Amino acid sequence: xxxxxxxxxxxxxxxxxxxxxxxxxxxxxxxxxxxxxxxxxxxxxxxxxxxxxxxxxxxxxxxxxxxxxxxxxxxxxxxxxxxxxxxxxxxxxxxxxxxxxxxxxxxxxxxxxxxxxxxxx
Amino acid sequence: xxxxxxxxxxxxxxxxxxxxxxxxxxxxxxxxxxxxxxxxxxxxxxxxxxxxxxxxxxxxxxxxxxxxxxxxxxxxxxxxxxxxxxxxxxxxxxxxxxxxxxxxxxxxxxxx
Numbered sequence: 001x002x003x004x005x006x007x008x009x010x011x012x013x014x015x016x017x018x019x020x021x022x023x024x025x026x027x028x029x030x031x032x033x034x035x036x037x038x039x040x041x042x043x044x045x046x047x048x049x050x051x052x053x054x055x056x057x058x059x060x061x062x063x064x065x066x067x068x069x070x071x072x073x074x075x076x077x078x079x080x081x082x083x084x085x086x087x088x089x090x091x092x093x094x095x096x097x098x099x100x101x102x103x104x105x106x107x108x109x110x111x112x113x114x115x116x117x118x119x120x121x
Numbered sequence: 122x123x124x125x126x127x128x129x130x131x132x133x134x135x136x137x138x139x140x141x142x143x144x145x146x147x148x149x150x151x152x153x154x155x156x157x158x159x160x161x162x163x164x165x166x167x168x169x170x171x172x173x174x175x176x177x178x179x180x181x182x183x184x185x186x187x188x189x190x191x192x193x194x195x196x197x198x199x200x201x202x203x204x205x206x207x208x209x210x211x212x213x214x215x216x217x218x219x220x221x222x223x224x225x226x227x228x229x230x231x232x233x
Contacts, residue, residue, distance in 0.1 A: 035223075037171075044214065044225055044226070044227045044228050045163075045171065045214055045216075045225040045228075046225070047222050047223035047224065047225070050223075059221055061221070061222035062222065063222070095170050095171075097170075100173075100176060104221075105159065105218050105219070106176075106218055107161035107173055107176035107216065107218060108161075108163075108171075108173060108216075109173045109176075109182065111170035111171060111172070112170065113170060114170055
């Protein structure tokens with residue numbers, strides 16, 4: 001059973017970038033597809049995009065086009081989400097999650113514990 | 122983008138009673154080629170990530186109690202908790218994965 005372990009909380013200045021990692025244990029990246037979903041304080045869930053490491057493909061929500069990059073490192077079984085040009089509106093808990101199947105058209109069955117990113121001057 | 126409109130925003134249900142949550146998609150999420158509805162339901166408790174309960178609108182995830190069930194097709198979907206237990210107090214979200222961007226309902230808070 002795959003488990004996802006995310007990196008720790010971050011505090012960033014407006015205009016800077018943040019990179020959050022998500023390490024998969026109990027399985028390999030190449031067997032799965034991954035997504036990033038964020039949740040602002042007291043708010044709902046927002047899909048940011050998805051990546052299929054074995055195909056090297058990623059799809060980003062248009063809202064984040066140009067400032068979001070998802071990557072994967074097979075050697076460490078880790079996926080990364082980097083978001084640039086941060087504003088206070090990017091303050092949220094960021095979750096990585098695994099798609100049920102190796103496709104970006106599916107539900108998310110395994111979730112990381114979440115990483116709080118706070119953007120403040 | 123497909124808008125997922127959930128109702129109600131919150132509901133209070135007595136222990137052992139039925140809870141019903143609705144979700145309406147702004148367009149059909151039924152894929153005709155495989156006759157599957159691209160809808161999932163999640164449960165989220167405070168300080169925890171969401172937990173998958175139902176996918177393909179009505180398929181229960183492994184390990185999820187059978188008091189949770191999903192139904193519906195096309196644009197209208199329902200999550201039912203047949204006999205509410207204390208541990209079911211949470212926020213529930215619907216999710217469409219028919220098209221990009223994936224979108225979620227705003228959530229329904231279930232209380233006792």
